[in-house]
Amino acid sequence: MPAEVNESLATLSDQLILATVLLYLVAMICYALDLAFGRARTVVAVRRRQLVGAGGPAAPEDTTGDAAEDSGPQPATWAVRAGTIGVVLTWIAWAGNLGGILTRGIAVDRWPWANMYEFVVAICFAAVTAFLALLIRQPIRFLGAFVTVTAALGLGFAVLFLHVQAGPVMPALHSYWIAIHVTAAIVASGLFILAGVSAILYLIRRDGRPSVLPSREGLERVAHRAIVIAFPIWTFAVIAGALWADRAWGRYWGWDPKEVWAFVTWVVYAAYLHARATAGWRGKAAMIVSLIAFGCLLFNLIGVNIFFSGLHSYADVPQ
Incomplete structure (x- = not known):
């Protein structure tokens, strides 16, 4: 009852x-x-690199990703x-x-x-x-x-x-697995959103120009760290979802649209991490891959429930 x-x-x-x-x-x-x-910022990072290249004094090490650009009026x-x-x-x-x-x-x-x-x-x-x-x-x-x-x-x-x-809610959701599977997906999604915002700012940012944002390197660092933390949590969420599916529906995997797009999201984020770790991808190419993964994530979280029907179609989306 x-x-x-x-x-x-x-x-x-x-x-x-x-x-x-x-x-x-x-x-x-x-x-x-x-x-x-x-x-307040002015473009000094490029000038410092030019001085170093011309035999001038070495620029101080940038430990924050934007310290070398802080200058100008207070x-x-x-x-x-x-x-x-x-x-x-x-x-x-x-x-x-x-x-x-x-x-x-x-x-x-x-x-x-x-x-x-x-x-x-x-x-x-x-x-x-x-x-x-x-x-x-x-x-x-x-x-x-x-x-x-x-x-x-x-x-x-x-x-x-x-x-x-x-x-x-419907009986299928009366399970302790909702606390495990969905909570993990929520935590990972929050971190992926932080990474997605940083990646978008990376593409907007132009090094060598006045900006209130830190350097591209600093933005990429924030995005990468968020993804590194979120990816294993998302992996756990996918595995927990499969275990819950076996208990609820008698199979681990059934190519339900939600399952497919959760896996697609996992694959694209894995591709980003693999390319960055093994092929040395940095900069714009890596950020574009991370944004493709972010788009897959958003479609999985919202689009699938709106445009597809399946075993996960109990999200109570108002018509």
Whole structure:
């Protein structure tokens, strides 16, 4: 017998997600102000390389991917503070996102990622979590504006087009495997989103020109590290999905569209890592491959549920 829905908590969850969207947008504005006015740069990296090539003094080692380009006038103090406020607001929004997930789960007494709305909300939370976790150890605040706007757009899309009322799910989803398989997929997807944002910025960035972004090398480093962490988690998610399929449907693999695209995503990310490790791929070619993999990921997460029918077609996508 399906559990009774706690309507108060379900309503609170919806309100928390709406508040989270607004907080992410305000945080994005703060990060943008920091980028525009708090990170003054001029093109000096190219000049330093030219001096070294001409027998001039050696340039200091670049350990951050963008240190060699920092120069010019001092950044505006108020803009730097805006960036700090953006970080604080991101943490508050992160807490609101988490609160929306938890209250939804408690309201329906199940794991709160059994439909497309809940899944997208969880992925946005995972992406911001990955950003904040890396921000503690690495100077990647420049990604804040892009990660928060991505999370805001994702949550906005979920609220406007994917939202369904909190309620029970079909029997196939009443399994501890949803906590194992889907959670792993959500964590890996959040990291892949961070890598995808970095790869897009890499293609936009032009070395040798004034920019508020770090060097291409710094952006590629962030993308690569995120993929290196996410890939084994995605591998585990695929294997766990096969084990769950055997328990639920009596077979490990059935060429269901969701299974196929999860495997395609795995193959393309594996190709990226293999090419980078063995063939020494760096730069634009590697980033393009990573973006192809990112496109496969997005299609697997959203497109398959919209355009295909199969054993995974219980995502409750509103018509």
